Amino acid sequence: MPTSAADFELYRQMQRIRRFEETVLEAFPRGEFYGTTHTYVGQEANAVGVLSGIADGDVVVSNHRCHGHFLAYGGSMDALAAELMGRQTGVCGGRSGSQHIQWKDFYANGILGGTLPLAVGMALSEKRAGLGRVVIAFLGDGTLGEGITYESLNMAALWGLPVAFILEDNRYAQTTPLRLNLAGEMAGRFTAFGIPLVEADTTDVLEIQAIGEKAISHVRSGAGPFATILHTYRFAPHSKGDDTRDPAEVAHYRERDPLPLQGRRLDEATRRDVEKIVETEVEEAFRRAAGAPPADPSRLTEPLSGYA
Amino acid sequence: MPTSAADFELYRQMQRIRRFEETVLEAFPRGEFYGTTHTYVGQEANAVGVLSGIADGDVVVSNHRCHGHFLAYGGSMDALAAELMGRQTGVCGGRSGSQHIQWKDFYANGILGGTLPLAVGMALSEKRAGLGRVVIAFLGDGTLGEGITYESLNMAALWGLPVAFILEDNRYAQTTPLRLNLAGEMAGRFTAFGIPLVEADTTDVLEIQAIGEKAISHVRSGAGPFATILHTYRFAPHSKGDDTRDPAEVAHYRERDPLPLQGRRLDEATRRDVEKIVETEVEEAFRRAAGAPPADPSRLTEPLSGYA
Amino acid sequence: MTTVLDELRQSLHGCMQESEQVIFLGEDVLDPYGGAFKAARGLSTAYPARVITTPVSEAGIVGIGVGMALRGLRPVVEIMFGDFLTLAADQLINHAAKLRWMSNDQVQVPLVVRTPMGGRRGYGPTHSQTLEKHFLGVPGLRVVAVCDLDDPGGLLRSAIMEDDDPVLFVEHKLLYPAAVQSLHDLGEFDGHRSGTRYPVYSIRVVGAPNPVLTLAAYGHMTDLARKALLRLAYEHEIFGELVIFTQLSPVDPAPLLESVSRTRRLLTVEEASVAAGWGAELVAIAAERFGPDLRAGRVGARQMPVPAAGPLEEAVLPGVEDILRAALNLGVATSSR
Amino acid sequence: MTTVLDELRQSLHGCMQESEQVIFLGEDVLDPYGGAFKAARGLSTAYPARVITTPVSEAGIVGIGVGMALRGLRPVVEIMFGDFLTLAADQLINHAAKLRWMSNDQVQVPLVVRTPMGGRRGYGPTHSQTLEKHFLGVPGLRVVAVCDLDDPGGLLRSAIMEDDDPVLFVEHKLLYPAAVQSLHDLGEFDGHRSGTRYPVYSIRVVGAPNPVLTLAAYGHMTDLARKALLRLAYEHEIFGELVIFTQLSPVDPAPLLESVSRTRRLLTVEEASVAAGWGAELVAIAAERFGPDLRAGRVGARQMPVPAAGPLEEAVLPGVEDILRAALNLGVATSSR
Numbered sequence A, B: 001m002p003t004s005a006a007d008f009e010l011y012r013q014m015q016r017i018r019r020f021e022e023t024v025l026e027a028f029p030r031g032e033f034y035g036t037t038h039t040y041v042g043q044e045a046n047a048v049g050v051l052s053g054i055a056d057g058d059v060v061v062s063n064h065r066c067h068g069h070f071l072a073y074g075g076s077m078d079a080l081a082a083e084l085m086g087r088q089t090g091v092c093g094g095r096s097g098s099q100h101i102q103w104k105d106f107y108a109n110g111i112l113g114g115t116l117p118l119a120v121g122m123a124l125s126e127k128r129a130g131l132g133r134v135v136i137a138f139l140g141d142g143t144l145g146e147g148i149t150y151e152s153l154n155m156a157a158l159w160g161l162p163v164a165f166i167l168e169d170n171r172y173a174q175t176t177p178l179r180l181n182l183a184g185e186m187a188g189r190f191t192a193f194g195i196p197l198v199e200a201d202t203t204d205v206l207e208i209q210a211i212g213e214k215a216i217s218h219v220r221s222g223a224g225p226f227a228t229i230l231h232t233y234r235f236a237p238h239s240k241g242d243d244t245r246d247p248a249e250v251a252h253y254r255e256r257d258p259l260p261l262q263g264r265r266l267d268e269a270t271r272r273d274v275e276k277i278v279e280t281e282v283e284e285a286f287r288r289a290a291g292a293p294p295a296d297p298s299r300l301t302e303p304l305s306g307y308a
Numbered sequence C, D: 001m002t003t004v005l006d007e008l009r010q011s012l013h014g015c016m017q018e019s020e021q022v023i024f025l026g027e028d029v030l031d032p033y034g035g036a037f038k039a040a041r042g043l044s045t046a047y048p049a050r051v052i053t054t055p056v057s058e059a060g061i062v063g064i065g066v067g068m069a070l071r072g073l074r075p076v077v078e079i080m081f082g083d084f085l086t087l088a089a090d091q092l093i094n095h096a097a098k099l100r101w102m103s104n105d106q107v108q109v110p111l112v113v114r115t116p117m118g119g120r121r122g123y124g125p126t127h128s129q130t131l132e133k134h135f136l137g138v139p140g141l142r143v144v145a146v147c148d149l150d151d152p153g154g155l156l157r158s159a160i161m162e163d164d165d166p167v168l169f170v171e172h173k174l175l176y177p178a179a180v181q182s183l184h185d186l187g188e189f190d191g192h193r194s195g196t197r198y199p200v201y202s203i204r205v206v207g208a209p210n211p212v213l214t215l216a217a218y219g220h221m222t223d224l225a226r227k228a229l230l231r232l233a234y235e236h237e238i239f240g241e242l243v244i245f246t247q248l249s250p251v252d253p254a255p256l257l258e259s260v261s262r263t264r265r266l267l268t269v270e271e272a273s274v275a276a277g278w279g280a281e282l283v284a285i286a287a288e289r290f291g292p293d294l295r296a297g298r299v300g301a302r303q304m305p306v307p308a309a310g311p312l313e314e315a316v317l318p319g320v321e322d323i324l325r326a327a328l329n330l331g332v333a334t335s336s337r
């Protein structure tokens, strides 16, 4: 059976994220980056599956672990690499670094949960605008600790807003396993507010794509917010060297790696092609970033548009 | 049938609160008070019913609507009247006013929800102390809007702490009816965190007493937090003149006034006696407060115990 | 008589009428209540689709305002008491104030957060504070305070309609019932306005000789400072100039320095305790500029929470007498005619 | 070599050992991780029942600390990055700081909230800030900042074991790996300590003549200020005295005024932008006292968020050169031997 264009594209997107993140992790110890980063290795199927269903003008609200969301959204890999390397050509000219990417209708921030009321406010705007646009808001399991999460869920539901909450449960917040963070049931955190949801424990991008489509069509139809709980796993450390998880556990989840799972749907030659194309793309992105001019202090602007 | 001592006492406690609050509301327009107040008229059965089950050393965490909780806790009516009137003999020497009463193991504050993590922290202390003491934390329906409420519920449940949450749903937050504030179901706000609960729509102090006993014995047994949702109604304005509710609705709920309900369990003569005793007590309390010296600026202390 | 509250309310109506982009949200803001201090009265009746009453979620509603602003609306969020701004501090400091700059100026956040501040109503320690000092000096956040002079409604309109950055708009509770004073009709005072969007006013006693003292104040304190200005003139023959700021942060140094360059004496007046407050910034600006040619003082509350009881509150909050005493302590020589 | 981190960690161990009342809580604080900056490493192994890892709930855990403190424990709450204090602002300002006073001194709140602050790690706008300025001047809240001098562990111990009021304890990230400097062994400097619980240090270049300039700093900035002190001495023959504060709020004016009474020149150095910051308070205190006999200046970051990229961050945060330039701008005459 020949590879379908859809399968090809899903695999390519995931591979782009995977190789981008792996390159970041390799390059960090060599001092090519500055600051910190949180990579998406292992969770690629979530961003790629869900965001394959968005339309132009839809809003994506991301968090500290934003590279995968950004690339799946359609953000420029060159600009992302340049941002991480503090270049003038970075997504935000080097101001934002890894965690605060903003481009078109994509918004990330490093304060856990703080982005969620923004997502609700944007959904309110879009509902008023009536153009059928929706907001996709990603959050992690640990972010269920923040009170603002619940303020946001309540108002999203109360006002019937077009926002899909995508909870990526990778079973840890930094080093803390779910059971030390979360009382009761995850699903209840949404149903308590009357928000319908789908929960899935899968790394299959096709399944996740179907779930994402359900979520997006629900919110786009005007039926109010929707939640998806995607149980997943990250293969790499929380940020850089800080992995305290049992290696056997990591290995166990590695068996469910979303990439080979989707890769098997491509014929062997095509898969190799994809990998080669992506390899070149990632190498080029980092090479171009490395060659780009460093962020230029003379371009710093005042944070307010004027005194008076 | 002769009046039981228990029925007598419950009625007396409710009557004390009722007449205290009515006196406050009468006296306010005459300028005898300063600032603001939130009265408990209509909700008396909750505080009296629930707090009749506490033991010495148990902690009560209250909110802006604290007079009823305070009197039912055993707080001095004289000192409360004096506090409202800004006297040196007030519960907090006139510093706290109506909303921030502190005495023995009773703590109130005017920031909605902000008291709940304090309640959880106190429950954590009490669990460590191992003396079998518990924390009773009151909150209103509107306080389900605050994120900190959920942070508190999560940690109380996660750590199995001896705290009973008493949600008094009087169907309004200030002027805003529940339906404009709350998405989904109230009970879900607790069950999402694995907190068991009892929900009741009653003004019968005996029923509430039974529910309170259940809650307190649950938390005292070490089985972790417990919640009660008491649907109720306030007969007076939110604070002073600010009542925007339909008078017919108020009248409707007045039919379920907890006082006559319990009053009917007393024989007529006893009931009259109670009312007379309470009348005198309340009058005396306000008279003594009026005669007490005003809060004395020379007794103001520094808020920190020293520079170094 | 038009009160400050009337003007603010009319301004809100005007902005809603002027632009569909203006959305008003807050707790208990619907008619007939119209918000705890009634600034929104009539608004939900006139614009039912654009006035939203919210759950009791201060952080959430400020964040929702930020989100709306990012998408091109001009939201106005009312926080019922300024004391609750602490709950929205993260949204103001880490989101609203940073987003524009952090995005390399790709987006903007034209948000206004309005809130009443201040004491002397007996509301006690959590409902009487002057907390704006904790929001000064945040890069990207403008703090504006209304006073009873000139054009309170215009000031609010500037923040809502003309400012593309987030504004924390502070309204002292005692100003609501105060009559708006026209600059051209200040009775015992001459008034002068400078600046444009968020003006600075300067006030002197009519016919007074050159001032020898600069008083700086904002909000409700301008009223106490005016009273002090009169008493200094009549009782002590000390003639001062009162410089009134409407933009508290960032501080525009020019009008301050202009006045102090003439008087070389600066007394700041604020309702919060002076520690690390607005006055400290003004004094520091003046001290940096005029170095060994400045006398400076600050007047504010005692370093305590605001108590509930009347006599305590009065003892803690700064009054006209405190201003007088501090002014006399500055060692001001009687003005020479 | 003992680092500041070592000392803080040992101090935590010491306090836990000293008293059963001490409870430690924060996000990701269990071994083997021991907190994002490792201050708690080993603690949960040694005291498993008294070290609590918490959900990601900054407001909640500070409030829980307040509750525990009210009931007689001595909780220490770690906030992973100081940038997240904004989320706990209400608990600090409206609860922790007020409860003792508001209750008419019936209760007390011996709580310590520890947090790393500051930049130069490239963490970007929400993980590099110096936000303590927004918590200065809160009646009832003490703000303390560690530096690399003398006894960092003792400072923390004072806050935990000896202070019955809430303390916000600030630790600049760059101090963690810094070697602790003994006051008696400062190489090119002589050091002197005054005060007791939260000391003030003063530092001069060994053998220098009487200082003509007071530098005031805290935290990591003391390191940059020391470097500036040396360069001023060697390159410009300007001899200064560096006064280092560990208690930022309330400011104890005495040691500041003592130094400035001799130098009549004050330069404050802080990592945040100076607007309405710590330096403003110091300059204001000095200006109030010395009036027409003071030259003052402030050094701090540019009034911008802290950018992520190295060259931008370096351009925004204050450096030794900035201190030198400001000192020279103060118009300090070469010291006379």
Ligand SMILES: Cc1ncc(C[n+]2csc(CCOP(=O)(O)OP(=O)(O)O)c2C)c(N)n1
Residues within 6 Å of the ligand: A038, A064, A065, A110, A111, A112, A113, A139, A140, A141, A142, A143, A144, A170, A172, A173, A174, A238, D027, D056, D058, D080, D084, D087
């Ligand atoms: C308000 C806030 N608190 C704490 C942190 C530090 N922090 C960064 S990521 C993280 C864990 C987040 O866990 P989760 O939400 O599950 O996302 P994940 O990292 O697993 O993708 C923490 C605690 C933060 N960035 N913001």
Ligand SMILES: Cc1ncc(C[n+]2csc(CCOP(=O)(O)OP(=O)(O)O)c2C)c(N)n1
Residues within 6 Å of the ligand: B038, B064, B065, B110, B111, B112, B113, B139, B140, B141, B142, B143, B144, B170, B172, B173, B174, B238, C027, C056, C058, C080, C084, C087
């Ligand atoms: C943090 C905070 N936000 C808003 C308020 C203003 N306020 C005081 S009482 C109240 C309504 C509270 O409703 P609910 O929790 O149902 O208690 P009820 O007054 O009905 O007893 C509001 C909004 C407050 N005191 N604190």
Ligand SMILES: [Mg+2]
Residues within 6 Å of the ligand: A140, A141, A142, A168, A169, A170, A171, A172, A173, A174
């Ligand atoms: Mg996670």
Ligand SMILES: [Mg+2]
Residues within 6 Å of the ligand: B140, B141, B142, B168, B169, B170, B171, B172, B173, B174
């Ligand atoms: Mg209610």
